[in-house]
Amino acid sequence: MVNLIWVSMLIIGITVAAINGNIEVVTTAALSGAQTAVDFALGLIAIMAFWLGIMKVAEEAGVIRLISRLVKPLTSFLFPSVPKDHPAMGAIIMNLSANVLGLGNAATPMGLIAMKELQKLNRYSPNTASDAMCTFLALNTSCITLIPATIIGIRIKTGSANPTEIVGTTIFATACSMIVAILADRILRRVFSYRRWR
């Protein structure tokens, strides 16, 4: 799937550039894209080191296990394949809470920690997504946002009379997408059961 999307974006992009007569943009665009990716990853080192450090402290003190136990009823419904008080649950919950609060800098490291924990539980081959990973990412990308901080900032800067009036509509729309994400994940999990996918 990703293979197909990736190839089509490249091939279509290069073809359109050739037809439009600006083939020279392809090379610049490719290299600037690579540069953006590396810059992002390097920036990630700082926040990852910081949050992984704090998370290790929390884990050794037993905080992660405690959080996992507190949210057990919800998570055992969403992630039937993950043991109830596994540290993955703690990281998943912290990632989703950070997302809800619009704390992007904290959300990413928590999410990557959750993926690492889920990978330990992956019963399939390590290069294939497990059911729990798919559910986690469906929730992550569709999660309700209570404070769309960036957009409120732009609205304030451009002189909006009521910068926060879009909060209600945003919450409604994300609630819809979250419901669809959970349903789609449930249905697709059956359709794409691992044995068939191989």
Added chain:
Amino acid sequence: MSIVALVAKWAIPVILFTVTLYAFIRRVNVYEAFIEGAHEGFGTAIKTIPFLVAMFVAISVFRASGAMELFTKLISPVTSLFGIPAEVIPLGIMRPLSGGGALGITAELIKTFGPDSFIGRLASTLQGSTDTTFFVLTLYFGSVGVTRYRYSVISGLSADITGFIASVIVCNIVFR
């Protein structure tokens, strides 16, 4: 709203304070544990580079070549049937691919039409209610070396499309 904003402001300092103090009381060697955890940060970040480079290169070429514009033109007759303003279509297509790109379009729309215009409000809602699905999948799966995403692209995109349509509908009801 103000309570939520207050929680967002205090959340991280409170977490830092509670975790370190609680760990210290529980006789964890806090400093050593922090170093041990932080040590893994470098590796995890570096591991994502090949995946991110692949995705950003493809998206960058697709955008710069004019293919994205062409795609927008091709589907806009269909979307206008559903009451979706043509101006927000590029935003809808850019959103799952690139967070920065989408934010650029949103900022542009808000500047051009004004934050309190219908387009401005709709673009604001769209920006807040959808996610950079491809980027998140690439980053998260990349950090653990997963290359087969199975059905997660489909569930992620169906959520984005729902968020897009729901935004258009709710904005039409509330702001028209």
